[in-house]
Amino acid sequence: MNTKRNSDSLIAVIAPLAKQIAVIRQQMHALGMFANDRELLDCPHCGLREDVLISGQLITYREPDFHQDTGLRFEELTPGTFRCPSCCHTVREPLADAMQGEAFSAQPATKRPKPAARAKGRKRKA
Numbered sequence: 001m002n003t004k005r006n007s008d009s010l011i012a013v014i015a016p017l018a019k020q021i022a023v024i025r026q027q028m029h030a031l032g033m034f035a036n037d038r039e040l041l042d043c044p045h046c047g048l049r050e051d052v053l054i055s056g057q058l059i060t061y062r063e064p065d066f067h068q069d070t071g072l073r074f075e076e077l078t079p080g081t082f083r084c085p086s087c088c089h090t091v092r093e094p095l096a097d098a099m100q101g102e103a104f105s106a107q108p109a110t111k112r113p114k115p116a117a118r119a120k121g122r123k124r125k126a
């Protein structure tokens with residue numbers, strides 16, 4: 001009984017904060033900022049990649065032009081699935097793939113991509 005009352009009062013406190021976070025994320029998306037609500041995308045077909053400037057601005061680029069925003073943005077088709085704006089290839093969010101792999105095949109941790117390999121060439125801009 002007391003636990004139920006405690007959880008109800010906690011939910012009453014958290015629910016408005018969760019709504020505020022959702023509004024802030026919508027505002028960030030509208031401003032072209034990255035809201036950290038998904039992983040950054042890479043198109044394996046044409047090489048278009050996302051990154052975030054120190055200002056929080058989401059950009060896309062092609063190596064080796066790390067500072068040159070193409071102005072293109074990936075389009076979300078379904079949660080975790082996006083369309084490359086350059087070549088229309090369907091791109092899956094990296095984390096969505098990793099989580100699905102764990103859920104369905106239960107691969108050992110050694111099969112996961114190494115963080116150092118992913119970080120290679122993904123330096124943040126100043």
Ligand SMILES: [Zn+2]
Pocket residue numbers: 043044045046047048084085086087088089
């Ligand atoms: Zn592409």
